Amino acid sequence: MKQTIFATTCLIFSLSSFANEPVSTSFWSDKAIGGIDITSYQLAQEQANRNIQQGNKKYTVRWKEANWQFASQQSADKFAASPETYQAKYNGFCANALSLGEGLIATDGQVWEFFDNQLHLFFAEKGRQRWLKGDWKAYQQQADLAWKQALQ
Secondary structure, X not given: OHXXXXXXXXXXXXXXXHHOOOOOXXXXXXXXXXXXXXXXXXXXXXXXXXXXXXXXXEEEEEEOOEEEEEOOHHHHHHHHHOHHHHOOHHHHOOHHXXXXXXXXXOOOOOEEEEEOOEEEEEXXXXXXXXXXXXXXXXXHHHHHHXXXXXXX
């Protein structure tokens, strides 16, 4: 009985922690990743181009205490139906900064790359290049640890 209560308590705590994960937003608002339509990254990746779309506040979805903007109602609906499908690693914070132990550095969504089929955002092109030219798997392990620590 005690184990069941403990397991349930842990589950509730982990779900509440997940709901309060920070999202990369601008200093002045709760607009996520610079207002970029997060669904447009996958399309750009599939089409082998770097053409991402700016969102419009007219098509906004509230998720993880942030406003996610989209280029169309269709994109907003796709995201709302399954936000985890489009979610960037580390909720849009700079993957490189985390891997270097620099903490949660917000991004504007302009510098990005997919590693292992997961979207990673970067504060600057220099960080993206570091990951492309270096051992991104090792960098991701370091970033994963830093992310876990940041959530505690």
